[in-house]
Amino acid sequence: MAAIIDGRAIAATLAADTAARVAALPAAPGLAVVLVGHDPASEVYVARKLVAAKAAGIRSIEHRLPADTEQAALLALIAALNADAGVHGILVQLPLPPQIDAGAVLDAIAPEKDVDGFHPVNVGRLSTGIGGLVPCTPLGCMKLLDTVIEDYRGLDVVVIGKSNIVGKPVAMRLLEREATVTVTHIATQGLPAICARADIVVAAAGSPRLVRGHWIKAGAVVIDVGITRVTGEDGRTRLVGDVAFDEVQHARAVTPVPGGVGPMTIACLLQNTVRAAEMTHGRA
């Protein structure tokens, strides 16, 4: 039986660490959360982030803007938040409405307050391995892996999916740890055989039950980033990962969906926020 990597428990430990670091600061860190419009999924995510921030002792500052907000108005808000010494982290919930260029908005966030790790400077620092704020989902994947892998040196890792928010950054983190990393995606030929060679598979394709049992080598470690809501034959919906969880019990360890990577993302956001605040105080 594969060990279950319990994302909820690990996230709780991380949250406790964050709360302790918050308590050690001279003042509560401030996290500005910007939500434009009323996308229902975004509302849910933002609400969860706000609850978690409060629990960690992080002061969150909500900015809810109407769906027809002009880009210039949003950029003006970002500029004000960049200049506000009480704001240590800035989170702009994506997606943004079509009249707004999301890239321009993310570029406008001060890199040292970019707790999502999406600013080009942070992407570049991640790539060159010189620190910076790391995007929350790949950071969460690494923290889960770290609970079962001590030394990545020379391990064969296959990352499924080359997105900017998961696949590429997790590949960069793994390279930094001296794993041999293969990044695969929709155009990859012979993906099952490629996966079957891997010591670690990170599945971030967003394709339910893409990764089948025979794709996974006995003793491999499987991180399932995918989370898709599907409707079963009984008409009820449930959340399904990219991995056929029941088929990979010959793995050494595997993350469940839900309860694996998911809980880590918000925990990592808060850890990034306290880290941003610590950097401010370290500099002051």
Place this chain on the structure above:
Amino acid sequence: MAAIIDGRAIAATLAADTAARVAALPAAPGLAVVLVGHDPASEVYVARKLVAAKAAGIRSIEHRLPADTEQAALLALIAALNADAGVHGILVQLPLPPQIDAGAVLDAIAPEKDVDGFHPVNVGRLSTGIGGLVPCTPLGCMKLLDTVIEDYRGLDVVVIGKSNIVGKPVAMRLLEREATVTVTHIATQGLPAICARADIVVAAAGSPRLVRGHWIKAGAVVIDVGITRVTGEDGRTRLVGDVAFDEVQHARAVTPVPGGVGPMTIACLLQNTVRAAEMTHGRA
């Protein structure tokens, strides 16, 4: 017999393209070349760059600083060059003397004048595939590959070496073209077998004749970035690549050393310079 990818000829074509683009601009682009100290290899590289720039119609502005230059003085020079509208590209020749933090200097260059493509913003843009200036050696590798590969989609590529100046950026470019990319390095296990699966091998390990004939699949394309000066049994020195060139004649195409990637690097620097100048004029 493998086709020889003639870097000298392809670089000459690129240089002619650059010269034509220079001639189409309202004024000659300015390339500031900063050399600190008297490293002999750096002197040679800078001299070559200056000659090539002149041939392309690019106005180069040399700044030679003593080896004991303080970091603050170099940063002040960078700030002045950033502000100088006649300077479109800034090249700081590496390595820098030990009293200077190279990272801080590269970070100080305005990203739009960073013709070496080393600024974190350009590294980040390369990673996310949204343009920016690409480092010269990986850009040269891609231009060589483009002469023999039309569609990278689904091709298996192995990159040997995970440096920030070659391995990682070339991997990012290849992912952008939808190849399946494996990045290998000194800690990789079973490298010969990994290479033997590849449709394209990019060798950037700096290890003479590392890649032997049986590492290369028949019909593969081999790009040899390595260039090391070795002393033969006859006591004479010669330049040797990472690939045992004589053993890979079953490849579809291969770059020689010298005369492969080497000539492309300066040609790409000049192309980046004219591109930086074109962006300025496009904005003006």
